[in-house]
Structure formats: structure tokens, C-alpha cells
Amino acid sequence: MSKVIISADSTCDLGEELMTKNNVSYFPYHINLEGKDYLDNVTIKPEDLFEAYRERKVLPKTSAINIGEFLDYFKQFTDEGYEVVHINLGSGLSSSHQNARLAAAELEGVYVIDSQNLSTGSGLLVLKACQLAEQGLSANEIAQQVTDLVSKSHASFVINTLEFLRAGGRCSALAAFGANLLGIKPSIKVDNQDGGKMNVGKKYRGRYDQVILSYVKDTLARYPDYDDEIVFITHSGTKKEYINAVRKYLKENTTFKNIYITQASCTISCHCGPGTLGVLYIAG
Numbered sequence: 001m002s003k004v005i006i007s008a009d010s011t012c013d014l015g016e017e018l019m020t021k022n023n024v025s026y027f028p029y030h031i032n033l034e035g036k037d038y039l040d041n042v043t044i045k046p047e048d049l050f051e052a053y054r055e056r057k058v059l060p061k062t063s064a065i066n067i068g069e070f071l072d073y074f075k076q077f078t079d080e081g082y083e084v085v086h087i088n089l090g091s092g093l094s095s096s097h098q099n100a101r102l103a104a105a106e107l108e109g110v111y112v113i114d115s116q117n118l119s120t121g122s123g124l125l126v127l128k129a130c131q132l133a134e135q136g137l138s139a140n141e142i143a144q145q146v147t148d149l150v151s152k153s154h155a156s157f158v159i160n161t162l163e164f165l166r167a168g169g170r171c172s173a174l175a176a177f178g179a180n181l182l183g184i185k186p187s188i189k190v191d192n193q194d195g196g197k198m199n200v201g202k203k204y205r206g207r208y209d210q211v212i213l214s215y216v217k218d219t220l221a222r223y224p225d226y227d228d229e230i231v232f233i234t235h236s237g238t239k240k241e242y243i244n245a246v247r248k249y250l251k252e253n254t255t256f257k258n259i260y261i262t263q264a265s266c267t268i269s270c271h272c273g274p275g276t277l278g279v280l281y282i283a284g
Contacts, residue, residue, distance in 0.1 A: 005077045006022070006129045008025075008123070010042075011118055013264050014262060022126075046269035075107060086111065092196045116195055121154065121280050122153075124281065124282050202218060208275070216279050225284040226281050231279060236276040237274040
């Protein structure tokens, strides 16, 4: 079996259990909150960000992983004779992908994949890479097959509040005020053919538990020809009863063999705010 490291960054949102089980190595993003530098999901958690905003109206800043950091990170593996397949947050969302490519160019046997996605939309590709590594494929073969799946990994979310998007400058105060006044809960679709850029999808109204189920039904109808191996329910502190209702619906109405529930990283959570939920899977 070839010596291959499967690698990602902290935005893949797989959670500690899945990453440990699948031997995924990862590099955390930097989170700057009130002048202090933290490592995503290592020295700071999403709950800390939400508390800081609720109590002091401060939002964190995220910064890309730089070339030097990637070089040191990859080199620890290549120096030991490993090849590396690294799956990165979409290039349309961060300069980290370009930095990883530049670092990889300095080394032999490092393959960097633009997931053109975020959260477990990237995580799905990471798990596929792990499966291929288990089958004994080379890093080059894994990179080629995973790249072919990029446009089939579908990510979307429904957002409970626009407050964080507004505070982070990603939507206007007027739009946020209007949405809140009308009780609008927008869905966000990730463009997996344009670097992972986020676009507003269908807008929902009503009680949030009903909104979430409507979103799930619409998502499954949009991509019905799915790979039934894995589906993710990824959230940012959404109420447990809402998550359980989605899990129940998926168990009763789909053929997914594995339904994984994970929490979004700080990098993702600080933009979407608390209560966000997405259903993510691979479809043809």
C-alpha cells in the first residue's frame, strides 16, 4: 500500500471523531477575536464567537493559512516519505487554496485539490479520498478521482438570522432589517463550479422548524440522483429537536446508509451565525 496522507483544513467540518477514524490530518484556520489570535476549533469554539457577539457586539476576523505554514505542514509528511492529497476550502472563498498550491510546488508528491466548496461539502471529498487511500491508490490517482467529484458535491444551508451576515458586511443593514421584519429565512447555495462562492437560493417564511424541513425537501428534490453512502447534517448550534427532526425525515424518506451530524467550524459559523443548518451530499 502506498504511503499517502489525506489532508484538509479546519473548514471541512468533519468533527474530531470522523477525522480520527479516517486518519485525516488537518490544518486549522486563524481566528482573530478582539486582537488575539486563535486556532479554529483548537483554541476557540463557535460558542465563544456567538457569546462575544451577543455580549459585546464584536465579530472575529478569519485569515488564510499562509504559504510558509503550508510548506512546514506538508514538509513534515514528505520528509517521512509520504505523499499528500490536500483538499482545500474553495478558491473563491479564501486565498488559502492558492497558498497551498504555491507551497506544494516547492515539494514532491503534494497534490492540492480545490474543493470549490465549504464545510462538509469539502468534507465529503475528504472522506472519498480516504476510501481511495484505503484501497491502495496512489496520491496522483486519488487526486484525479476526487477532482472528478468536485462538481458533484452539493452544499447548501438555511440561515436563521441575517445578523451575522450583516455585521460581517455580506448583506446590507436594510436587507437584514427587511428579512427580519418579514420573517424571511434565506437558503444559501454553494457554487461548486465557481470556487465555492455563495449565492442566495430560495427564501422561506414561517416557523423555523417548518422552514428547515421545507428546505430539506427542496434540496432532496433538486438533487435526487444521490450517492447513498453518506449525507451530512451540518449545523451551527441549531436546536437539537430540529436536528433530530431532519435526521428522522432522512431516515424515513431516503436510502442514505450513513447520516452524520457535525457542527460547523468557527470559520464557517462566524459568517452564518447560530441556528444555521445544511444537508450536504454527493449527487450525479
